[in-house]
Amino acid sequence: MTGCRSGWKLRSIGKKKEFWILVFSLMFFLSMDFWNWGSDKLLAGFLPIWVLRIIVIQWILSLLFLSFYKIYGGEDT
């Protein structure tokens, strides 16, 4: 019952335009990565970790677009 209620709450939050503006702004902020600017660690000996981070952010962005259309629906507000 609690699970249903929290699921309903999440869906209700997901229906709000402000929530998605916040989520996409957060993704933009995370992509700036200025707190990690000097990093030069490599993954598997060739790919800088910060490049991997940008790739993952883009994949999350893709998932967020999918969730946005599923939950928010893209109606006019």
Added chain:
Amino acid sequence: MTAIIVLLLITVYLTITLILGIYGYKVSKKTVQDYFLADRKLGTIVVFFTLAATNFSAFTFLGFAGSAYRMGYSFYGLMAFGTSFMAISFYVIGRKVWRLGKKKGYVTPPELIGKETGSYTLRLLFMAVMVVFTLPYLAIQPMSAGYVISSLTGGEVPYFYGAVFLTAFIILYVFLGGMRTIAWTDVLQGLMIMALLFIGLVVIVSNLGGISSAHTQAYAVEPGLFQRQGTVTVQIWFSYAVLWSLCDPMFPQLFQRFFVPKSEKSLKRASVVYPLMISLLFLLPVIIGVIGRGAIPGLGVQEADSILPMMLDRYAPVWLAALIMSGGFAAFMSTADSQLLSMSSMFTRDLIHPILPEKKADDYKLGHLMVVILALVGLAFAYDPPASIFTIVTWAFTGLAILYPVTFSVLYFDVEPLACISSISTGLLLLALYHLQIPPTFGFLPAMPIVAASSFVLFITDRTMIFLKDRDLLNSFSA
């Protein structure tokens, strides 16, 4: 021998494109909506590829590797995230544009902006900005084609012959099939770009002893290729992320594509897949550029732009190198044909149609005529390019970003046309000042203060006019 293989591969590719053009012509309805917008009936896969391939110019294919040779992986960061984030515009701008286009029959971006605000002056200004910053791009496409053919054939086909040949071919299939053919060829070209870049990377890396070994060589030559510090600043990083999000959808050939899906779902699905594809596709030429620094160090700025063909020349068989470079050809054509059709539609609908008597204004025929005229203008520039053309191209992204605040406001608010005109004029004035290096940029790209100022002017002018109108002080003053 090389020239024969190259010309054979290009002929096969062009034949397939031409078949698509002829088929597109056969199934078309011979109307304006069909010619310029494929009757607004393109499905999800075609919409995705036409949005993607149109945005991937020859620069994506050739220029990315050259820039990565100089800047390393930082270049990936500058290009990839902003372009992926731009997919949000498919919803914010694209969905609204699609709805208005379907409801009111708009064909061109300036037509939408002008008619929604009821201002022909704004429509012309909007068109002028789009034309001024896109026409030079259209003009440099035959130049790129000429250089690519000349380089692929080892100079056996002279530069201008290559430019003429490609221009004639593009005229032929755009003339025949319009948007439908262009969209279909975009699918072919998009798939070619992705597959061939991937094959190119695999072949080069395997000849360099594997991905780690190739990178170790590059690291030994220049460790800075793997870092941002010392290569790019946070302000520039931020600027590019914003710039791509703002300017990409303002390219007329991309803006116009928001009119063509048969449903909103196509745009939504495209925005979901777009970041996934960008994240991988942009990485391929960047990796080639970075490992190219290790394999062929010491190239100058201009030489570095040829690092991709140089690497292929050194590490791939002739036929494969030629095949992969035909991907560069596809990248160039997918942008050039779309620019040509989009510019033709604007000249026809926004400039010539309104001044012709109703009976003589046959947009379908005019559109075809403008395709030919504009392609020849591009070719004329390619014959003897003026120096100013490169200056305009350099500032094109910033110039087009100026249109974003106006577009957003027209789509979401009931905004005053004079406020839009003030905003664009302010942007252009600042662009000129920044070109003369007068105002400070505070470490950002000039596009940031320019767009901020034009947005501010838009808001302030709009509020002022409403204030004055409410008090009946502005009866006879409108745009």
